[in-house]
Amino acid sequence: xxxxxxxxxxxxxxxxxxxxxxxxxxxxxxxxxxxxxxxxxxxxxxxxxxxxxxxxxxxxxxxxxxxxxxxxxxxxxxxxxxxxxxxxxxxxxxxxxxxxxxxxxxxxxxxxxxxxxxxxxxxxxxxxxxxxxxxxxxxxxxxxxxxxxxxxx
Numbered sequence: 426x427x428x429x430x431x432x433x434x435x436x437x438x439x440x441x442x443x444x445x446x447x448x449x450x451x452x453x454x455x456x457x458x459x460x461x462x463x464x465x466x467x468x469x470x471x472x473x474x475x476x477x478x479x480x481x482x483x484x485x486x487x488x489x490x491x492x493x494x495x496x497x498x499x500x501x502x503x504x505x506x507x508x509x510x511x512x513x514x515x516x517x518x519x520x521x522x523x524x525x526x527x528x529x530x531x532x533x534x535x536x537x538x539x540x541x542x543x544x545x546x547x548x549x550x551x552x553x554x555x556x557x558x559x560x561x562x563x564x565x566x567x568x569x570x571x572x573x574x575x576x577x578x
Contacts, residue, residue, distance in 0.1 A: 460531060464560035465503055465510040466567065473534060481510060481539050482529045482557035490524055503528065503539070505561045507568050514541040521546040527553045 426434075462480040463473055473479055481503055489502035498515045501524075512530055522528065522544065532541035547553060 462529065462556040462560060464505040464557075464564050465508040466505050466564035467560065468510055468534070468539075469508045476533065478531065478533050480529050480531050480556075481512065481541070482527070482554060482560055483510070484527050485522070485524045487524045503530065505564045507564045510539050511537070512539045512541055514544055516544075518544055519546040527557050529554055529557065 460478055460480050462482050465481070465483055467473070468481065483503040483505045486502040486504045486509060491500045493499070496515065497517060498513065499518060500511065500513050502509050503512050504510070512532075513535075514530065514532075523546075527547045529545045530539065530541035531543040531545075532539055534540075
């Protein structure tokens, strides 16, 4: 092998190694920044990794919202109409936030309570986020599944 070919082989190998390292770093970084959406039924079933930041999607339960008089703290309950999850949020809620409307909240579990760092409300009367709709349908399917081991007559 000539010295020129040897140099080219070394340069190409270094470039390929650098691209592989960059791709690996991108994949790891994107994996760490992923927030999964869960319904209250999935949270109650224990599908959420401990200590993980995730998104909670569902509908704000009617007559469940309570505002603190001296701060921006708001407590409300999110439901998928099968299970309920109490939520605590400190901050200004979106203008479209109201009881009976779909929301997606980002945060972490603190015991049996979800502490939200961000709350997003749906933008009109007919829209429901696809993830929320899918989570509600999945919870409905799991709720209506017949119990295993029951004998049919």
